[in-house]
Structures are given as C-alpha cells and as structure tokens.
Amino acid sequence: MKLPQRVKLVEVGPRDGLQNEKQIVGAAIKVELIERLAASGLSVIEAASFVSPRWVPQMADGSEVLRALLTSPQRRPTVAYPVLTPNLKGFDAAVEAGAEEVAIFAAASETFSQKNINCSIGESLKRFAAVVDAASALDIRVRGYVSCVVACPYEGAVDPAKPAWVAKQLRDMGCHEVSLGDTIGAGTPAAIQRMIEACATVVPLERLAGHYHDTYGMAIANIYASLELGMAVFDSSIGGLGGCPYAVGATGNVATEDVVFLMHGLGIETGVDMEQLLNAGQFIARHLGREPGSKVARALLARCDHRQDG
Template structure:
C-alpha cells in the first residue's frame, strides 16, 4: 500500500442491507455492486451465508455471488476485484465454497451478551465454530478476514474492557486470519478510546493487519477514523450512503458513509482509489431502491463545484 493511501472495504451489500426493511432482490444487489465497482471499489462484501429465517435480507447471497463472479469471468468486472462473504459456521463455509468465492469473513463479539443475542452461543463457543471454517479455508485456499464486534461498548453490558478486546484480537490473529476489523457496532466510541485501544492492539497484532469499522450512531465515526489513521490503521470499512445497522444492536445507526470518508481523506490528499462523484451519483439510486433517505452528508449535498468566471457589471 502506498504511504499516502488507504483502503476502503465496502460494506453496503452486507452490513448495509442486513437491517433494511425493504429487501432487495439479487439482480438489484448485483447492480449495486456494479455501480460501486465503477466508482472504484476494489473490496466488496457481497452478502452472508446465514439463515434467511433470521436475516431475510441476505437470502439469495449465492445468486449474487454467482452473478458477480460470472460478470468478472466475462470481463465485465475487473479481474482484480476482491469479493467476500460472511460465514457464521461450517455450514455457511460450505455454501461459500460451493459459490466459488475466494474470501470469507468470520465474526466474534467482545461481549458475552451480544454473542448470545447475535449468534446464540458464547464467545468461546464461537471460536470453536471457527476451527472447521479455518480448516476448510486452508484446504480450499480461501482467505479469511475476522471481525470483532462491540469492541467499544455493548448495548446489553455497557462498556467493554480493552483488555478483553486485545485478548480476543490476539486469539483471532492466531487462528490465521489475514486481517482483523475492530468494530464499534453501536457507534459509542470516542477519539480517546480509539487512540487507547488501537495503541494496545498494535502491541499484539501488526497494525497492517488491523482495520477499523465504525458506525455513526453518535456522529463520531469520521473523527474516530481520523484518529485510527493517526495511530497507523490504513484499512477502513464503510457503507455507501451510511446504509446499515445491526438487527441485534437496538438503536445502532448505519456504517459511516463511504462518500463521507472519501471526502475527508481526499481533502487530506490521501488516496482511496474511489471516485467521489461516482459514489455520490449512486446515492439517489439507492435511496429509491430502499425507499428512504440515507444519513450520508456528502451523498445528500454533493461537493462544492468551482464557480465560473464572474463578468463585472
């Protein structure tokens, strides 16, 4: 990665859509992916192999993956695109292998209460579920990304101890994941927490393997991203328009908006590889598809256009 560059991992198709009341069909989701790729996205999470009974918005993920890979094979999408899917267990991993995708993501919580609410098992039990997933990944040469949720606070337990987050990050790293995304699931983090936690995490996990995943519930996401950047993090999760939220985190707002993040970094002279105007152009299309406005600031108002020459009167 270049010194003055960051990577944005697009969450809109999975974390972004999983809490939306209006469910999008596979073709619309593939079109969403195509538009994001046209805007420069290189890493997209296409969906999740979870039970449609619990997360109906993710039904049809296999179809989305199949169509996206077919477009890629036909040359209609870039060959270097990195598509991934979320898998909760061995069953989900088998579905991912069958789909042909070459990257998956696993997830664990830093709060026992949230783990039980979200995936119906304890934190230790969730790590036991990862073992067959990692074995299958190794056998089929599939990359694995790891998520840790509720790293800064839990909707059921309140503040989460930093020491627990660090311990779990170290544990996940030892599993063999190539990257660990540190998540502020309910958007409770502040700059002080971000600085403190990531400095501790860097001591047990190389900073190049750390990513940051902030929700914007309290309007702190951009400030937190900037602080994580100052500490050395260079990979950030975001969602077009600020889509998102978690079905198991009451009151949590969506992910930080991709276009807001790009606007900030672009103003700092830091490259993202994304075309800001093309991202903004997706905003009205997506609001129409999900049938409500989205919280993105830049998506709503756009960017300041240069004024033309003014003729004196």
C-alpha cells in the first residue's frame, strides 16, 4: 500500500460551514477568516455562495466578500477562491463580482435532489450544463459536487453506481474535479471504498475528491480509506463548521485541523502550517461564541494553555 506523498485540501468552512449558522456572520469577519486560512497555507478556499438570499441568508453578501478578497493587498496569487453557483443567475452574479472558479452541485439521490434544489437529478444536470458552457466561454474553471454518495436521509443506502453515473456526467460536461460528498456522514471505510472504486471506473481518480461529514465519527477513518486507494484531494472545514439543513443530524464537515494532523502524522505533505490554522479556527470560534469543533484543535490548544500555566 502506497499513500500519496502530498494532498490538496479544499477548505469549505467559509461557505459550506458558515451557511448553516443561524447567527449572521458579517462580510468583514468572513474576509478576515478567509485571509487567515490563506495565511496558513491552504491554496483552495471556498469563499461564498451565489444562491438566493431568501433560501440562504448567510450567503447574501457573497459579492462583497469575493470582491474584498480579490482586491485585497494581502491577496496571495497562489490561492483560489471558488464560489458556489447553482444556476445561470448565480453564475452571472459571481462573474460580475470577479469569480475565477465556480462550483455546481448535483445529488446521487432523486429524493434529496428534489428536497435540496427542487428538481430531479436529470433536470439539475441540464441547468448545470448551461453554467459550465457559460464558464467555459469565459475560461472559468468549474468544480462539481455530488451529494449523498453512500447514503441518503430519505432513501437510505445509495448504490455506488448512482454517484458514479452523476460524477461521469459532471466530468463529461467539463468539471475539472468532482467532489464526492457523504452528506449525512453515514459512510464507513468499506462503503466509501466501494463508492470510490465505482466512480474511478468512469472518472480518473486524480479528478476525484472526498467530502466527508463526521456525523458518526467516521470522517477521518473514511479519509484514510480513501488515501489507501490513492485519492489525494479532500474537502474539510475549519473547526468542523457546517452540516446540511436537509439532512437531520448531519453535524458537520470533517475539521481541517483533524485532517492536517492525520496527514502530517502519515508523513503526507499539505503545505499547511498547523499553528496558523489553529489561529484561524480560534478566530471564528470566538466570533461564534463557542469552542472549536475540532478535536485536534482542542487538544493542541489545551496543551499550549497547560505549558503557559506551568
């Protein structure tokens, strides 16, 4: 078994994480969080979502956030700030704000697709094809997401052939990368490996990413199982922020701090500085009025406090 020498982490906390917070986080706080994350060495940070503010009020300031990041004197040219665009209207707004990379999201479950975006999988793919065509004309990269790749809150277990089919549609329409999401965090290492193997028969493994929620405490185990197959791109969220409003009990994304600790323990390069990452996690946790959701962050910060007390 040969694990990857280096992995790419896609930080989704500022978008996928914060969108589920009831407390509205101001644009200035979002921008500072993202800049702190960039300072830690993360090279891809999902910055905003261009969806209807009626449905996701937390993301109403997406244009303001993206413009501030792209014009900031602190901007690092090596850091990408993709934004979520569910349709052409969202895509046009993102382009107007200066977006250089966008993301679209489909589901491997018909019921989840209807509950999440009010249309069938087939209908959603038609919408996304129009977004990808528009992005291609402007040389804007597109990343695809697939939700409910191993289990659905409404349909139960999902046949691996379903996410594989959706992933292939997204890849064929022009997505440079497809992120496979265990939306309700019910996956186990064996189920995750079966799903990845099915997807890798139709999409090159190097174009696939893992996006695992930690509802049942399996996210880190599932990431290791993915590493065993050679996967080298993973989504994570600072402090474990996030969840899914359409999946009851889906407590959140895997914490970036926990993933970085795993990778460094395995001798796998991430390009991320843990101290700076902890700084970013503490910043947003303080603003939200709670402790960091990362087990690693809590352990390392407690050890630091103990040394200072001593």
